[in-house]
Amino acid sequence: MGCKLSIRVAVLMTALLSGTACSTVNAVKDTFFGGSSPEAAAERLTGFIGAVVADEPRAALAGREVLALGGSAADAAVVVGFSLAVTLPSRAGLGAQGACLAYDPKRDGPGSGSPEVILFTAPATPTPAGADRPAAVPMLARGLFALHARYGKRPFEGLLAGPEQMARFGVPVSRALVRDIAPLAALLAQDPSARAVFTPKGAALAEGGQLQQPELGATIAGFRTAGVGDLYQGALARKLEAASRIAGGPLTVDGMRGALPRTGGALTVQAGRDLVAFLPPPADGGLGAAAAFQALQNNPSDASGAQARAGGAVSRWRAGAGDPAAILASGGAGALPSSGAGTGFAVLDRDGNSVVCSVSMGNLFGTGRIAPGTGVLLGASPSAYGQPLLAAALAYNTNVRGFRAAVAGSGQEGAPLAVAVGMNNALRSTAALPAAVPEPGRANAIACARYLPDNDGSCTWAVDPRSSGLAAAGN
Secondary structure, eight states, X not given: OEEOOOHHHHHHHHHHHOHHHHHHHHHHHHHHHSSOOHHHHTTSOOSOOEEEEESSHHHHHHHHHHHHTTOOHHHHHHXXXXXXXXXXXXXXXXXXXXXXXXXXXXXXXXXXXXXEEEEEXXXXXXXXXXXXXXXXXXXXXXXXXXXXXXXXXXXXXXXXXHHHHHHHHOEEOOHHHHHHHGGGHHHHTTSHHHHHHHSGGGSOOOTTSEEOOHHHHHHHHHHHHHOTTHHHHSHHHHHHHXXXXXXXXXXXXXXXXXXXXXEEEOEEEXXXXXXXXXXXXXXXXXXXXXXXXXXXXXXXXXXXXXXXXHHHHHHHHHTTOOOHHHHHHHOOOOOOOOOOOEEEEEEEETTSOEEEEEEEOSSTTTTSOEETTTTEEOOBOHHHHOOOOOOEEEEEETTTTEEEEEEEEESGGGHHHHHHHHHXXXXXXXXXXXXXXXXXXXXXXXXXXXXXXTOGGGEEEEOOTTSSOEEEEEO
């Protein structure tokens, strides 16, 4: 749904959703300003604060509150990402992998004033002997930490207070999570730890029920005290190594220690006066989206042709064709490989800083098993389940150093085309998402027709009308 949601309405929605959601927002506020005194409340921003679009409402509201309290787009994205690990773990648990595009109009990126890519994809390591449900190295926490280290303003540990409280004390189950649980309830019930979270008392969680994950809350609390690195090379890493064996998807401390995020430049495509940055391989859904976008530039109505171009680009990359730019230049058609479920979110702050991310568990609910004692829902190994098609794009203008649009895609094999169509439509319209993208794709988008930071009145934001997400902002 597209909207321009006022601060007053957003706060009212937070209260209506649940008291737990309010406590989450207050936790973020208290961490930033040391309490809920009148002086602290006076520090809230007025006027346009930016926008957040995500597939789960509480995560979007938590990110919007960070913007209202003066946090950057990266700060809000960190809160959205960790909140999704609590409220939508089926697609964005701590066991997820992903990639983000980050844009600061005042900062010289890899191409001078251009977006930077933060890749936190899981390595495709050989499946260990005896693994009946191979797990991916959990990359979400490291990826969000890398994003914050380069673009964040607020203390990282403070941003985790809200997600930690949501996990410890529980949140009402969203419609988005219920939709994901329904087809897999029987499978989730086979794992004792997953059963305790998703099918307690022998029945799948229902919308409005209570989702409690105290072990996950303790793990997030450990990030605040011992740092994210503890999950990869400290006591928590050793605990996860042992617990993952019990869950049938053994991880090793050595494997987790060596799995590091990477930064670099994006794939770029010219679109009139603007440039559009796409996620590069190994987030090769971005390569597919760039190929589809090129096709749509020539023929906006040929979605099937654009899909074939996306498939050709990804297939050639996975076959070892080499340079992504050369693949884009040469064209070609093909079919997209199958892909696990994922989710995408985008954040824009009042200064024109933006982050757009695509994350995936490699499969809906990953392996379907939680590493006991950690609360970590294990993602599916790319070696066993294939690489997910991570797709996102961000449009900007180097001459005015301004943000134009951001689109995050999901929908398995439909994600690359969703991003391409969503971005093409946004650039040809004054609305963020003027029309639904083709099935099975989904898109969330933010757009500023006359660029930001100069023209906040031109900004709109929308989540896919077929999803259960939320577009939250303030004026």
